Amino acid sequence: MLLINKQKDPVFQFLAGTFHQDIETPDDAIQELLIEESKEYLEDAIVFLTDFIESEHSDNKKNDYIQSCADGVYLPAFNLEPIDWLKNVIVQIKKSLKKFKR
Template identity: 45%
Template sequence: MYENYDTLEELSDFLEGTFHQDMGSPEQALKEFIDESSKECLVFTIKFCEEFLNENISDQEKESFIKSYTEIYFPAIDLTPLQWLKKVIIEIKEAI
């Protein structure tokens, strides 16, 4: 089902669709995503998030990418965008 996909496109869709300006909080948005998604979707989300983290681009570029597709003010949650994404992956894994 997910054989031919673009990691950056999948990640941008996930970030934009989940962590947008109408969310209550990033934690609430992630909880809703987990609650409303199938196990297959959650596994796939982990896969493309981890692939993104392993991309051969700088951490600065990764952080800029994450910031550009979310409505999260990272200083307020006391995490960098990369720390936050790693935390998101852990939380999804724990939910499976």
């Protein structure tokens, strides 16, 4: 794993808090996140998720970390590597923030 203390890691908190085993679907979880979280949190999430994706860790380690944190998402169903799925989540957050700016 990337961090010994995952509880303090914002990426862990985001993934585990949003995409836990009790979600209906990943899309529902994203929609709930976009409705319930503040604009400021979503902006912060873009930053820390992007920093994670661009970090020096190998893609394999990042993929394993994403999979372990987002345990409510069956990523093979998306036909994407976990890191690519997370990039799509970031895109969805960015799209929702554009609505705030109107």
